[in-house]
Amino acid sequence: MLSGRIPTGPQNDGVWILTTTHPGSTANRSTSFAVGLRGDPTTFSDFIRLAEDVGFNGIWTQDTLNDKNFSLDPLHQLSYAAGISKHMRLGISVLFSGYRNPAVLARDLATIDQLSQGRLTVGMGVGNAYHRPRLAALGIPTDKPTVRLVEGIAVMRALWAEGEADFNGEIYSFSGIRMQPKPVQQPGPPIIIGARSEPALRRAVAIADGWTGAAMIPAEERDEELAILRDELAVSGRDPASFSISVNVYAAVEPTREEARDRVQQILSVGFKDNPVYTVEGMADRVAVFGPPEECAEGLQKLIAKGVDEIVLHPMYDHPNQLKQLAKAVELAKRA
Template sequence: MHPPPRCSLGVPNDPDLLAPFARRAEELGFDGLWTQDTVNAANFSLDGLHVLSYLAAITERVRLGVGVLYSGRRNPAVLARELATIDQLSRGRLTVGIGVGNVYHRETLAALGIETTRPVRRLVEGIEVMRALWSGEDHRGELYSFSGVRSQPEPVQRPGPPIWIGARAEPALRRAVRIADGWTGAAPVSTADFLRQLDIVRDELAETGRDPAGFAVSKSVYLAVEDTEQLARERLIPVFDRSFGANPVYDATDMADRVAVFGPPDRCAEELRVLVDAGVDELILYPMYDRLGQLDAFAEVVAALTGARRP
Protein backbone atom coordinates (compact mmCIF):
# COMPACT_ATOMS: atom_id res chain seq x y z
CA MET A 1 0.00 0.00 0.00
CA HIS A 2 1.15 3.49 -0.80
CA PRO A 3 1.61 5.74 2.28
CA PRO A 4 -1.18 8.21 3.06
CA PRO A 5 -1.10 11.18 0.69
CA ARG A 6 -0.91 14.80 1.61
CA CYS A 7 -4.41 16.24 1.26
CA SER A 8 -4.70 19.88 0.26
CA LEU A 9 -7.43 22.25 -0.87
CA GLY A 10 -8.05 24.65 -3.71
CA VAL A 11 -9.01 27.99 -2.19
CA PRO A 12 -12.07 30.06 -3.16
CA ASN A 13 -11.86 33.24 -5.25
CA ASP A 14 -14.14 35.16 -2.89
CA PRO A 15 -12.13 37.67 -0.78
CA ASP A 16 -14.64 37.34 2.05
CA LEU A 17 -14.15 33.57 2.21
CA LEU A 18 -10.36 33.39 2.00
CA ALA A 19 -9.53 33.97 5.66
CA PRO A 20 -12.23 31.77 7.23
CA PHE A 21 -11.60 29.06 4.64
CA ALA A 22 -7.83 29.02 5.21
CA ARG A 23 -8.07 29.10 8.99
CA ARG A 24 -10.67 26.33 9.11
CA ALA A 25 -8.61 24.23 6.67
CA GLU A 26 -5.60 24.54 8.96
CA GLU A 27 -7.72 23.67 12.01
CA LEU A 28 -8.98 20.54 10.26
CA GLY A 29 -5.46 19.37 9.51
CA PHE A 30 -5.29 19.81 5.74
CA ASP A 31 -1.74 19.86 4.40
CA GLY A 32 -1.85 22.67 1.86
CA LEU A 33 -3.75 25.46 0.13
CA TRP A 34 -3.55 26.04 -3.62
CA THR A 35 -4.42 28.97 -5.85
CA GLN A 36 -4.67 29.17 -9.63
CA ASP A 37 -3.25 31.41 -12.35
CA THR A 38 -5.68 32.82 -14.90
CA VAL A 39 -4.70 34.47 -18.17
CA ASN A 40 -8.05 35.77 -19.39
CA ALA A 41 -10.81 35.62 -16.78
CA ALA A 42 -14.37 36.35 -17.87
CA ASN A 43 -15.58 36.05 -14.28
CA PHE A 44 -14.24 37.51 -11.05
CA SER A 45 -10.80 36.07 -10.35
CA LEU A 46 -8.05 37.05 -7.92
CA ASP A 47 -4.37 36.88 -8.84
CA GLY A 48 -3.01 33.60 -7.49
CA LEU A 49 0.37 34.94 -6.35
CA HIS A 50 -1.15 37.81 -4.39
CA VAL A 51 -3.55 35.38 -2.76
CA LEU A 52 -0.58 33.25 -1.67
CA SER A 53 1.01 36.27 0.00
CA TYR A 54 -2.26 36.88 1.85
CA LEU A 55 -2.50 33.23 2.88
CA ALA A 56 1.09 33.29 4.13
CA ALA A 57 0.10 35.99 6.61
CA ILE A 58 -2.98 34.24 8.00
CA THR A 59 -1.72 30.63 8.22
CA GLU A 60 1.15 29.03 10.10
CA ARG A 61 1.58 25.41 9.03
CA VAL A 62 -0.01 24.52 5.67
CA ARG A 63 2.07 24.53 2.52
CA LEU A 64 1.05 27.01 -0.18
CA GLY A 65 0.99 26.32 -3.90
CA VAL A 66 -0.08 27.79 -7.22
CA GLY A 67 -1.23 25.49 -9.98
CA VAL A 68 -0.28 26.37 -12.53
CA LEU A 69 1.52 29.53 -13.60
CA TYR A 70 1.66 30.19 -17.34
CA SER A 71 5.38 30.32 -18.00
CA GLY A 72 5.38 32.88 -20.80
CA ARG A 73 3.17 35.41 -19.07
CA ARG A 74 5.78 36.78 -16.66
CA ASN A 75 9.44 37.61 -17.10
CA PRO A 76 11.33 34.84 -15.24
CA ALA A 77 13.53 37.28 -13.34
CA VAL A 78 10.47 39.13 -12.04
CA LEU A 79 8.76 35.85 -11.26
CA ALA A 80 11.83 34.56 -9.40
CA ARG A 81 11.70 37.59 -7.10
CA GLU A 82 7.94 37.28 -6.56
CA LEU A 83 8.17 33.59 -5.70
CA ALA A 84 11.16 34.08 -3.40
CA THR A 85 9.23 36.81 -1.60
CA ILE A 86 6.29 34.47 -1.03
CA ASP A 87 8.68 31.77 0.18
CA GLN A 88 10.12 34.26 2.66
CA LEU A 89 6.69 35.45 3.84
CA SER A 90 5.55 31.86 4.34
CA ARG A 91 8.86 30.80 5.93
CA GLY A 92 9.57 28.21 3.28
CA ARG A 93 6.12 26.76 2.58
CA LEU A 94 5.82 27.43 -1.17
CA THR A 95 5.39 24.94 -4.02
CA VAL A 96 5.40 26.32 -7.58
CA GLY A 97 3.23 24.79 -10.30
CA ILE A 98 4.12 25.96 -13.81
CA GLY A 99 3.31 25.00 -17.40
CA VAL A 100 3.18 26.29 -20.98
CA GLY A 101 -0.56 27.01 -20.79
CA ASN A 102 -3.19 26.33 -23.41
CA VAL A 103 -2.82 27.36 -27.06
CA TYR A 104 -6.08 29.29 -27.07
CA HIS A 105 -4.66 31.77 -24.53
CA ARG A 106 -1.87 32.90 -26.83
CA GLU A 107 -3.92 35.13 -29.08
CA THR A 108 -5.03 37.18 -26.08
CA LEU A 109 -1.52 37.32 -24.66
CA ALA A 110 -0.09 38.47 -28.01
CA ALA A 111 -2.76 41.18 -28.25
CA LEU A 112 -1.57 42.43 -24.86
CA GLY A 113 2.05 42.63 -26.04
CA ILE A 114 3.20 39.45 -24.27
CA GLU A 115 5.62 37.26 -26.25
CA THR A 116 4.07 33.90 -27.13
CA THR A 117 6.62 32.34 -29.49
CA ARG A 118 8.61 29.24 -28.49
CA PRO A 119 6.51 28.43 -25.41
CA VAL A 120 8.41 25.25 -24.53
CA ARG A 121 11.79 27.01 -24.70
CA ARG A 122 10.38 29.82 -22.53
CA LEU A 123 9.22 27.28 -19.96
CA VAL A 124 12.49 25.35 -19.84
CA GLU A 125 14.78 28.34 -19.88
CA GLY A 126 12.53 30.33 -17.57
CA ILE A 127 12.95 27.64 -14.91
CA GLU A 128 16.71 27.69 -15.49
CA VAL A 129 16.75 31.48 -15.04
CA MET A 130 14.80 31.33 -11.78
CA ARG A 131 17.03 28.63 -10.35
CA ALA A 132 20.15 30.54 -11.39
CA LEU A 133 18.93 33.72 -9.70
CA TRP A 134 17.92 31.85 -6.54
CA SER A 135 21.40 30.30 -6.39
CA GLY A 136 23.35 33.43 -7.32
CA GLU A 137 24.67 31.90 -10.54
CA ASP A 138 25.13 33.20 -14.09
CA HIS A 139 23.07 31.92 -17.02
CA ARG A 140 23.81 31.45 -20.70
CA GLY A 141 20.83 30.51 -22.85
CA GLU A 142 19.05 31.11 -26.13
CA LEU A 143 16.56 33.62 -24.75
CA TYR A 144 18.28 34.93 -21.63
CA SER A 145 21.95 35.48 -20.85
CA PHE A 146 23.35 37.31 -17.84
CA SER A 147 26.26 37.41 -15.45
CA GLY A 148 26.71 39.23 -12.18
CA VAL A 149 22.95 39.66 -11.72
CA ARG A 150 21.81 39.03 -8.19
CA SER A 151 18.22 38.75 -7.04
CA GLN A 152 16.85 39.36 -3.57
CA PRO A 153 15.39 38.01 -1.44
CA GLU A 154 16.80 34.53 -1.57
CA PRO A 155 14.11 31.89 -1.02
CA VAL A 156 14.04 30.14 2.34
CA GLN A 157 13.97 26.72 0.66
CA ARG A 158 17.30 25.85 -0.88
CA PRO A 159 18.16 25.74 -3.67
CA GLY A 160 14.64 27.04 -4.24
CA PRO A 161 10.94 26.19 -3.90
CA PRO A 162 10.00 22.86 -5.51
CA ILE A 163 8.77 23.27 -9.09
CA TRP A 164 6.01 20.98 -10.36
CA ILE A 165 5.08 20.93 -14.04
CA GLY A 166 1.43 20.91 -15.10
CA ALA A 167 1.27 18.65 -18.18
CA ARG A 168 -1.01 16.28 -20.13
CA ALA A 169 0.71 15.48 -23.44
CA GLU A 170 3.43 12.82 -23.56
CA PRO A 171 6.33 15.16 -24.52
CA ALA A 172 5.39 17.52 -21.67
CA LEU A 173 5.11 14.66 -19.18
CA ARG A 174 8.56 13.38 -20.11
CA ARG A 175 9.94 16.91 -19.96
CA ALA A 176 8.57 17.31 -16.44
CA VAL A 177 10.63 14.33 -15.27
CA ARG A 178 13.77 15.80 -16.84
CA ILE A 179 13.54 19.38 -15.56
CA ALA A 180 11.20 19.58 -12.56
CA ASP A 181 10.74 18.39 -9.01
CA GLY A 182 7.29 16.95 -9.66
CA TRP A 183 4.23 16.69 -11.88
CA THR A 184 0.72 17.91 -11.12
CA GLY A 185 -2.28 16.44 -12.93
CA ALA A 186 -5.18 18.68 -13.93
CA ALA A 187 -8.60 18.48 -12.27
CA PRO A 188 -10.58 18.31 -15.57
CA VAL A 189 -8.76 15.05 -16.42
CA SER A 190 -10.46 11.76 -15.55
CA THR A 191 -8.82 9.23 -13.27
CA ALA A 192 -8.40 6.80 -16.19
CA ASP A 193 -6.63 9.42 -18.33
CA PHE A 194 -4.49 10.50 -15.37
CA LEU A 195 -3.36 6.91 -14.77
CA ARG A 196 -2.32 6.62 -18.43
CA GLN A 197 -0.33 9.83 -18.05
CA LEU A 198 1.24 8.48 -14.85
CA ASP A 199 2.44 5.42 -16.78
CA ILE A 200 4.35 7.76 -19.11
CA VAL A 201 5.88 9.58 -16.15
CA ARG A 202 6.99 6.30 -14.60
CA ASP A 203 8.44 5.13 -17.90
CA GLU A 204 10.50 8.33 -18.15
CA LEU A 205 11.64 8.03 -14.53
CA ALA A 206 12.91 4.53 -15.33
CA GLU A 207 14.57 5.57 -18.60
CA THR A 208 16.39 8.50 -16.99
CA GLY A 209 17.32 6.51 -13.89
CA ARG A 210 15.66 9.05 -11.64
CA ASP A 211 14.56 7.94 -8.18
CA PRO A 212 10.72 8.12 -8.07
CA ALA A 213 10.94 8.98 -4.37
CA GLY A 214 12.49 12.32 -5.34
CA PHE A 215 9.79 13.23 -7.85
CA ALA A 216 6.40 14.33 -6.51
CA VAL A 217 3.13 13.34 -8.18
CA SER A 218 -0.08 15.24 -7.44
CA LYS A 219 -3.61 15.30 -8.82
CA SER A 220 -6.24 18.02 -8.53
CA VAL A 221 -9.74 16.66 -8.00
CA TYR A 222 -13.19 18.25 -8.09
CA LEU A 223 -14.98 16.94 -4.99
CA ALA A 224 -18.57 17.24 -3.78
CA VAL A 225 -19.74 15.55 -0.58
CA GLU A 226 -23.45 14.99 0.03
CA ASP A 227 -25.64 12.34 1.63
CA THR A 228 -26.41 10.87 -1.79
CA GLU A 229 -24.72 10.70 -5.16
CA GLN A 230 -27.84 12.04 -6.83
CA LEU A 231 -27.87 15.22 -4.75
CA ALA A 232 -24.16 15.83 -5.34
CA ARG A 233 -24.55 15.32 -9.10
CA GLU A 234 -27.53 17.69 -9.23
CA ARG A 235 -25.48 20.40 -7.54
CA LEU A 236 -22.37 19.80 -9.66
CA ILE A 237 -23.89 19.78 -13.16
CA PRO A 238 -24.87 23.48 -13.34
CA VAL A 239 -21.49 24.48 -11.88
CA PHE A 240 -19.61 22.59 -14.60
CA ASP A 241 -21.92 24.01 -17.27
CA ARG A 242 -21.13 27.55 -16.13
CA SER A 243 -17.41 26.95 -15.69
CA PHE A 244 -16.68 24.91 -18.82
CA GLY A 245 -19.58 25.51 -21.17
CA ALA A 246 -17.49 27.69 -23.50
CA ASN A 247 -14.10 26.10 -22.83
CA PRO A 248 -12.34 25.09 -26.09
CA VAL A 249 -10.21 22.41 -24.39
CA TYR A 250 -12.48 20.62 -21.93
CA ASP A 251 -15.96 19.42 -22.90
CA ALA A 252 -18.55 20.26 -20.23
CA THR A 253 -20.91 17.50 -21.43
CA ASP A 254 -21.29 14.91 -18.64
CA MET A 255 -18.20 16.42 -17.03
CA ALA A 256 -19.37 15.78 -13.48
CA ASP A 257 -19.60 12.05 -14.14
CA ARG A 258 -16.31 11.95 -16.06
CA VAL A 259 -13.97 13.88 -13.78
CA ALA A 260 -15.56 14.67 -10.41
CA VAL A 261 -15.64 12.60 -7.25
CA PHE A 262 -18.96 12.95 -5.43
CA GLY A 263 -21.37 11.37 -3.00
CA PRO A 264 -21.15 10.26 0.66
CA PRO A 265 -17.73 10.45 2.37
CA ASP A 266 -17.02 6.71 2.22
CA ARG A 267 -17.78 6.53 -1.51
CA CYS A 268 -15.59 9.56 -2.20
CA ALA A 269 -12.74 8.04 -0.20
CA GLU A 270 -13.08 4.80 -2.16
CA GLU A 271 -12.69 6.63 -5.47
CA LEU A 272 -9.77 8.69 -4.24
CA ARG A 273 -8.06 5.56 -2.96
CA VAL A 274 -7.53 4.51 -6.58
CA LEU A 275 -5.26 7.52 -7.01
CA VAL A 276 -3.47 6.91 -3.73
CA ASP A 277 -2.83 3.25 -4.52
CA ALA A 278 -1.45 4.35 -7.91
CA GLY A 279 1.21 6.39 -6.11
CA VAL A 280 -0.17 9.94 -5.89
CA ASP A 281 1.72 11.89 -3.22
CA GLU A 282 -0.69 14.82 -2.90
CA LEU A 283 -4.39 15.24 -3.61
CA ILE A 284 -5.56 18.81 -4.19
CA LEU A 285 -9.30 18.82 -3.53
CA TYR A 286 -11.45 21.55 -5.06
CA PRO A 287 -14.93 22.29 -3.71
CA MET A 288 -17.19 23.41 -6.56
CA TYR A 289 -19.90 25.07 -4.43
CA ASP A 290 -20.63 26.00 -0.81
CA ARG A 291 -16.88 26.12 -0.37
CA LEU A 292 -16.77 26.93 3.33
CA GLY A 293 -19.68 24.62 4.11
CA GLN A 294 -18.01 21.67 2.40
CA LEU A 295 -14.81 21.82 4.46
CA ASP A 296 -15.91 19.62 7.35
CA ALA A 297 -17.35 17.08 4.90
CA PHE A 298 -14.03 17.06 3.01
CA ALA A 299 -12.29 16.34 6.32
CA GLU A 300 -14.54 13.30 6.75
CA VAL A 301 -13.45 12.05 3.34
CA VAL A 302 -9.78 12.49 4.23
CA ALA A 303 -10.31 10.68 7.55
CA ALA A 304 -11.95 7.78 5.71
CA LEU A 305 -9.13 7.77 3.14
CA THR A 306 -6.15 7.98 5.49
CA GLY A 307 -7.51 6.59 8.74
CA ALA A 308 -6.54 9.82 10.49
CA ARG A 309 -8.78 11.20 13.19
CA ARG A 310 -10.28 14.64 12.74
CA PRO A 311 -9.13 17.39 15.12
Protein backbone atom coordinates (compact mmCIF):
# COMPACT_ATOMS: atom_id res chain seq x y z
CA MET A 1 0.00 0.00 0.00
CA LEU A 2 1.10 3.61 -0.19
CA SER A 3 4.32 3.89 1.80
CA GLY A 4 2.70 1.79 4.48
CA ARG A 5 0.41 4.71 5.28
CA ILE A 6 -2.88 3.53 3.80
CA PRO A 7 -4.99 1.77 6.43
CA THR A 8 -7.29 -0.83 4.96
CA GLY A 9 -9.39 -1.20 8.08
CA PRO A 10 -10.11 -4.38 10.01
CA GLN A 11 -10.97 -7.45 8.00
CA ASN A 12 -14.55 -7.52 9.32
CA ASP A 13 -15.50 -3.98 8.31
CA GLY A 14 -16.96 -4.99 4.95
CA VAL A 15 -13.90 -3.95 2.94
CA TRP A 16 -12.65 -6.24 0.20
CA ILE A 17 -8.96 -7.03 0.58
CA LEU A 18 -7.39 -9.63 -1.70
CA THR A 19 -4.01 -11.04 -0.65
CA THR A 20 -1.81 -11.72 -3.66
CA THR A 21 1.87 -12.15 -4.39
CA HIS A 22 2.86 -9.45 -6.85
CA PRO A 23 5.72 -9.55 -9.35
CA GLY A 24 8.97 -8.19 -7.99
CA SER A 25 8.04 -8.71 -4.36
CA THR A 26 8.41 -11.66 -2.04
CA ALA A 27 5.83 -10.29 0.36
CA ASN A 28 2.07 -10.64 0.12
CA ARG A 29 0.37 -7.53 -1.22
CA SER A 30 -3.27 -6.57 -0.92
CA THR A 31 -5.52 -5.51 -3.78
CA SER A 32 -8.36 -3.18 -2.85
CA PHE A 33 -11.38 -2.06 -4.85
CA ALA A 34 -12.61 1.50 -5.06
CA VAL A 35 -15.23 3.27 -7.16
CA GLY A 36 -15.36 6.57 -9.01
CA LEU A 37 -18.01 8.99 -7.75
CA ARG A 38 -20.74 9.27 -10.35
CA GLY A 39 -24.25 10.61 -10.73
CA ASP A 40 -26.27 13.75 -10.25
CA PRO A 41 -25.27 15.89 -7.22
CA THR A 42 -28.67 15.22 -5.69
CA THR A 43 -27.82 11.50 -5.57
CA PHE A 44 -24.22 11.74 -4.35
CA SER A 45 -25.11 10.94 -0.76
CA ASP A 46 -27.00 7.79 -1.79
CA PHE A 47 -24.15 6.76 -4.11
CA ILE A 48 -21.51 7.20 -1.39
CA ARG A 49 -23.51 5.30 1.22
CA LEU A 50 -24.29 2.49 -1.21
CA ALA A 51 -20.65 2.18 -2.29
CA GLU A 52 -19.65 1.78 1.35
CA ASP A 53 -22.52 -0.58 2.15
CA VAL A 54 -21.66 -3.00 -0.67
CA GLY A 55 -18.04 -3.10 0.42
CA PHE A 56 -15.92 -0.77 -1.70
CA ASN A 57 -12.66 0.24 -0.08
CA GLY A 58 -12.52 3.78 -1.46
CA ILE A 59 -14.20 6.47 -3.52
CA TRP A 60 -12.45 8.72 -6.03
CA THR A 61 -13.23 12.01 -7.72
CA GLN A 62 -11.65 13.38 -10.88
CA ASP A 63 -10.16 16.79 -11.63
CA THR A 64 -11.18 17.54 -15.19
CA LEU A 65 -10.47 20.51 -17.42
CA ASN A 66 -13.10 19.37 -19.91
CA ASP A 67 -15.60 22.17 -20.44
CA LYS A 68 -18.00 20.06 -22.54
CA ASN A 69 -19.57 18.09 -19.71
CA PHE A 70 -21.06 18.98 -16.34
CA SER A 71 -18.37 18.57 -13.69
CA LEU A 72 -18.22 19.64 -10.04
CA ASP A 73 -15.03 20.68 -8.26
CA PRO A 74 -13.39 17.45 -7.02
CA LEU A 75 -12.13 18.88 -3.72
CA HIS A 76 -15.60 19.96 -2.68
CA GLN A 77 -16.89 16.53 -3.65
CA LEU A 78 -14.30 14.92 -1.38
CA SER A 79 -15.26 17.20 1.51
CA TYR A 80 -18.85 16.11 0.98
CA ALA A 81 -17.84 12.45 0.86
CA ALA A 82 -15.79 12.85 4.04
CA GLY A 83 -18.91 13.79 5.97
CA ILE A 84 -21.01 10.92 4.62
CA SER A 85 -18.61 7.99 4.47
CA LYS A 86 -17.17 6.25 7.52
CA HIS A 87 -14.21 4.11 6.51
CA MET A 88 -13.64 4.42 2.75
CA ARG A 89 -10.43 6.00 1.48
CA LEU A 90 -11.03 9.28 -0.38
CA GLY A 91 -8.96 9.96 -3.48
CA ILE A 92 -8.60 12.37 -6.37
CA SER A 93 -7.08 11.68 -9.78
CA VAL A 94 -5.41 13.85 -10.72
CA LEU A 95 -4.80 17.46 -9.69
CA PHE A 96 -2.94 19.32 -12.45
CA SER A 97 0.30 21.14 -11.73
CA GLY A 98 -0.04 24.92 -11.90
CA TYR A 99 -3.84 24.86 -11.89
CA ARG A 100 -3.90 25.58 -8.15
CA ASN A 101 -1.33 27.36 -6.01
CA PRO A 102 0.45 24.59 -4.02
CA ALA A 103 0.27 26.48 -0.72
CA VAL A 104 -3.49 26.97 -1.05
CA LEU A 105 -3.87 23.40 -2.24
CA ALA A 106 -1.87 22.12 0.73
CA ARG A 107 -4.36 23.73 3.12
CA ASP A 108 -7.37 22.48 1.14
CA LEU A 109 -6.05 18.92 1.19
CA ALA A 110 -5.10 19.08 4.85
CA THR A 111 -8.64 20.22 5.60
CA ILE A 112 -10.11 17.22 3.77
CA ASP A 113 -7.69 14.93 5.60
CA GLN A 114 -8.89 16.42 8.89
CA LEU A 115 -12.57 16.09 7.94
CA SER A 116 -12.06 12.46 6.94
CA GLN A 117 -9.78 11.70 9.91
CA GLY A 118 -6.85 10.65 7.77
CA ARG A 119 -8.47 8.92 4.80
CA LEU A 120 -7.18 11.08 1.91
CA THR A 121 -5.03 10.02 -1.05
CA VAL A 122 -3.81 12.75 -3.42
CA GLY A 123 -3.28 12.22 -7.15
CA MET A 124 -1.07 14.71 -9.03
CA GLY A 125 -0.07 15.13 -12.67
CA VAL A 126 0.92 17.62 -15.36
CA GLY A 127 -2.28 17.26 -17.39
CA ASN A 128 -2.57 17.17 -21.17
CA ALA A 129 -0.89 19.75 -23.37
CA TYR A 130 -4.09 20.51 -25.29
CA HIS A 131 -5.63 22.04 -22.13
CA ARG A 132 -2.89 24.64 -21.72
CA PRO A 133 -3.93 27.29 -24.28
CA ARG A 134 -7.31 27.69 -22.58
CA LEU A 135 -5.71 27.84 -19.14
CA ALA A 136 -3.17 30.41 -20.31
CA ALA A 137 -5.99 32.54 -21.73
CA LEU A 138 -7.50 32.57 -18.22
CA GLY A 139 -4.24 33.74 -16.65
CA ILE A 140 -3.30 30.34 -15.20
CA PRO A 141 0.45 29.63 -15.54
CA THR A 142 1.19 26.79 -17.94
CA ASP A 143 4.95 27.07 -18.43
CA LYS A 144 7.31 24.47 -16.96
CA PRO A 145 4.57 21.99 -15.99
CA THR A 146 7.02 19.34 -14.78
CA VAL A 147 8.88 21.82 -12.58
CA ARG A 148 5.56 23.03 -11.19
CA LEU A 149 4.56 19.45 -10.41
CA VAL A 150 7.80 18.49 -8.67
CA GLU A 151 8.15 21.75 -6.75
CA GLY A 152 4.44 21.87 -5.94
CA ILE A 153 4.61 18.47 -4.28
CA ALA A 154 7.70 19.54 -2.33
CA VAL A 155 5.98 22.76 -1.23
CA MET A 156 2.95 20.87 0.07
CA ARG A 157 5.08 18.37 1.96
CA ALA A 158 7.10 21.18 3.50
CA LEU A 159 3.95 22.97 4.65
CA TRP A 160 2.44 19.75 6.03
CA ALA A 161 5.47 19.17 8.27
CA GLU A 162 5.60 20.43 11.83
CA GLY A 163 7.03 23.85 12.53
CA GLU A 164 7.86 26.58 10.03
CA ALA A 165 8.55 25.69 6.41
CA ASP A 166 11.33 26.90 4.13
CA PHE A 167 11.59 26.24 0.41
CA ASN A 168 13.93 27.49 -2.30
CA GLY A 169 13.06 26.42 -5.82
CA GLU A 170 13.00 27.65 -9.38
CA ILE A 171 9.36 28.77 -9.18
CA TYR A 172 8.48 28.83 -5.47
CA SER A 173 10.63 30.29 -2.71
CA PHE A 174 9.70 31.19 0.86
CA SER A 175 10.90 30.91 4.44
CA GLY A 176 9.37 30.94 7.90
CA ILE A 177 5.87 29.94 6.71
CA ARG A 178 3.63 27.99 9.08
CA MET A 179 0.44 26.35 7.82
CA GLN A 180 -2.62 25.19 9.71
CA PRO A 181 -4.27 22.78 9.87
CA LYS A 182 -1.75 20.00 9.57
CA PRO A 183 -3.09 16.81 7.99
CA VAL A 184 -3.99 13.90 10.25
CA GLN A 185 -1.70 11.63 8.24
CA GLN A 186 1.92 12.37 8.87
CA PRO A 187 4.19 13.26 7.21
CA GLY A 188 1.18 13.95 4.98
CA PRO A 189 -1.44 12.28 2.79
CA PRO A 190 0.12 9.83 0.32
CA ILE A 191 0.73 11.36 -3.11
CA ILE A 192 0.42 9.28 -6.26
CA ILE A 193 1.34 10.42 -9.77
CA GLY A 194 -0.72 10.10 -12.92
CA ALA A 195 1.81 9.71 -15.75
CA ARG A 196 2.31 7.99 -19.11
CA SER A 197 5.68 8.85 -20.64
CA GLU A 198 8.74 6.87 -19.57
CA PRO A 199 10.52 9.86 -17.93
CA ALA A 200 7.35 10.73 -16.01
CA LEU A 201 6.86 7.14 -14.86
CA ARG A 202 10.44 6.93 -13.62
CA ARG A 203 10.01 10.30 -11.92
CA ALA A 204 6.94 8.99 -10.10
CA VAL A 205 9.04 6.27 -8.49
CA ALA A 206 11.54 8.91 -7.37
CA ILE A 207 9.17 11.46 -5.82
CA ALA A 208 5.81 9.83 -5.07
CA ASP A 209 4.11 7.19 -2.95
CA GLY A 210 2.59 5.51 -5.98
CA TRP A 211 1.24 5.73 -9.51
CA THR A 212 -2.28 5.83 -10.94
CA GLY A 213 -3.18 4.70 -14.45
CA ALA A 214 -5.86 6.48 -16.49
CA ALA A 215 -9.00 4.59 -17.49
CA MET A 216 -8.71 5.39 -21.19
CA ILE A 217 -5.38 3.59 -21.65
CA PRO A 218 -5.45 0.28 -23.58
CA ALA A 219 -4.29 -2.85 -21.79
CA GLU A 220 -1.16 -3.23 -23.94
CA GLU A 221 0.00 0.29 -23.14
CA ARG A 222 -0.76 -0.22 -19.45
CA ASP A 223 1.46 -3.30 -19.48
CA GLU A 224 4.28 -1.17 -20.89
CA GLU A 225 3.73 1.41 -18.13
CA LEU A 226 3.81 -1.28 -15.44
CA ALA A 227 7.02 -2.73 -16.89
CA ILE A 228 8.72 0.68 -16.73
CA LEU A 229 7.59 1.21 -13.14
CA ARG A 230 8.91 -2.20 -12.07
CA ASP A 231 12.19 -1.59 -13.85
CA GLU A 232 12.65 1.77 -12.15
CA LEU A 233 11.83 0.29 -8.75
CA ALA A 234 14.56 -2.29 -9.32
CA VAL A 235 17.09 0.20 -10.70
CA SER A 236 16.52 2.65 -7.84
CA GLY A 237 16.60 -0.09 -5.22
CA ARG A 238 13.24 0.98 -3.88
CA ASP A 239 11.14 -1.60 -2.06
CA PRO A 240 8.13 -2.35 -4.31
CA ALA A 241 6.00 -2.62 -1.18
CA SER A 242 6.54 1.12 -0.60
CA PHE A 243 5.06 2.08 -3.98
CA SER A 244 1.37 1.59 -4.76
CA ILE A 245 0.04 0.86 -8.24
CA SER A 246 -3.53 1.95 -8.92
CA VAL A 247 -5.54 1.75 -12.15
CA ASN A 248 -8.84 3.26 -13.20
CA VAL A 249 -11.22 1.06 -15.19
CA TYR A 250 -14.46 1.83 -17.03
CA ALA A 251 -16.90 -0.95 -16.21
CA ALA A 252 -20.40 -2.13 -17.05
CA VAL A 253 -22.33 -5.24 -16.02
CA GLU A 254 -25.16 -6.53 -18.20
CA PRO A 255 -26.65 -9.97 -18.90
CA THR A 256 -24.78 -10.17 -22.20
CA ARG A 257 -21.34 -8.98 -23.28
CA GLU A 258 -22.76 -7.36 -26.41
CA GLU A 259 -25.28 -5.22 -24.51
CA ALA A 260 -22.63 -4.06 -22.04
CA ARG A 261 -20.16 -3.22 -24.82
CA ASP A 262 -22.75 -1.20 -26.70
CA ARG A 263 -23.67 0.82 -23.61
CA VAL A 264 -20.04 1.58 -22.78
CA GLN A 265 -19.06 2.43 -26.36
CA GLN A 266 -21.99 4.82 -26.73
CA ILE A 267 -20.97 6.77 -23.63
CA LEU A 268 -17.27 6.84 -24.52
CA SER A 269 -18.09 8.00 -28.04
CA VAL A 270 -19.84 11.05 -26.62
CA GLY A 271 -17.30 11.74 -23.87
CA PHE A 272 -14.23 11.52 -26.12
CA LYS A 273 -15.71 12.97 -29.30
CA ASP A 274 -13.14 15.13 -31.13
CA ASN A 275 -10.52 14.38 -28.45
CA PRO A 276 -7.07 15.10 -29.95
CA VAL A 277 -5.34 12.30 -28.01
CA TYR A 278 -7.67 9.31 -27.70
CA THR A 279 -9.34 7.39 -30.55
CA VAL A 280 -13.04 6.80 -29.96
CA GLU A 281 -13.65 3.99 -32.44
CA GLY A 282 -13.55 0.63 -30.67
CA MET A 283 -12.55 2.28 -27.40
CA ALA A 284 -14.73 0.06 -25.20
CA ASP A 285 -12.94 -3.09 -26.35
CA ARG A 286 -9.53 -1.53 -25.63
CA VAL A 287 -10.09 -0.01 -22.21
CA ALA A 288 -13.22 -1.31 -20.44
CA VAL A 289 -14.30 -4.30 -18.41
CA PHE A 290 -17.83 -5.32 -19.39
CA GLY A 291 -20.27 -8.19 -19.66
CA PRO A 292 -21.95 -10.51 -17.16
CA PRO A 293 -20.50 -10.49 -13.61
CA GLU A 294 -18.42 -13.60 -14.33
CA GLU A 295 -16.68 -12.00 -17.33
CA CYS A 296 -16.07 -8.77 -15.43
CA ALA A 297 -14.54 -10.79 -12.61
CA GLU A 298 -12.13 -12.40 -15.09
CA GLY A 299 -11.03 -8.94 -16.24
CA LEU A 300 -10.42 -7.87 -12.67
CA GLN A 301 -8.41 -11.01 -11.98
CA LYS A 302 -6.11 -10.16 -14.90
CA LEU A 303 -5.34 -6.79 -13.30
CA ILE A 304 -4.72 -8.40 -9.93
CA ALA A 305 -2.31 -10.86 -11.56
CA LYS A 306 -0.38 -7.92 -13.03
CA GLY A 307 0.40 -6.60 -9.57
CA VAL A 308 -2.20 -3.86 -9.23
CA ASP A 309 -2.72 -2.73 -5.63
CA GLU A 310 -5.94 -0.80 -6.19
CA ILE A 311 -8.61 -1.05 -8.88
CA VAL A 312 -10.88 1.98 -9.21
CA LEU A 313 -14.04 0.99 -11.07
CA HIS A 314 -16.05 3.65 -12.89
CA PRO A 315 -19.72 2.76 -13.48
CA MET A 316 -20.90 4.35 -16.71
CA TYR A 317 -24.70 4.67 -16.24
CA ASP A 318 -27.61 3.58 -14.02
CA HIS A 319 -25.20 4.15 -11.16
CA PRO A 320 -26.99 2.56 -8.16
CA ASN A 321 -27.74 -0.65 -10.03
CA GLN A 322 -24.29 -0.76 -11.60
CA LEU A 323 -22.69 -0.37 -8.16
CA LYS A 324 -24.57 -3.44 -6.96
CA GLN A 325 -23.69 -5.42 -10.09
CA LEU A 326 -20.02 -4.46 -9.86
CA ALA A 327 -20.06 -5.58 -6.24
CA LYS A 328 -21.08 -9.02 -7.47
CA ALA A 329 -18.23 -9.04 -9.97
CA VAL A 330 -15.74 -8.08 -7.26
CA GLU A 331 -17.06 -10.81 -4.98
CA LEU A 332 -16.50 -13.35 -7.75
CA ALA A 333 -13.02 -11.97 -8.40
CA LYS A 334 -11.96 -12.29 -4.80
CA ARG A 335 -13.18 -15.90 -4.67
CA ALA A 336 -11.21 -16.95 -7.74
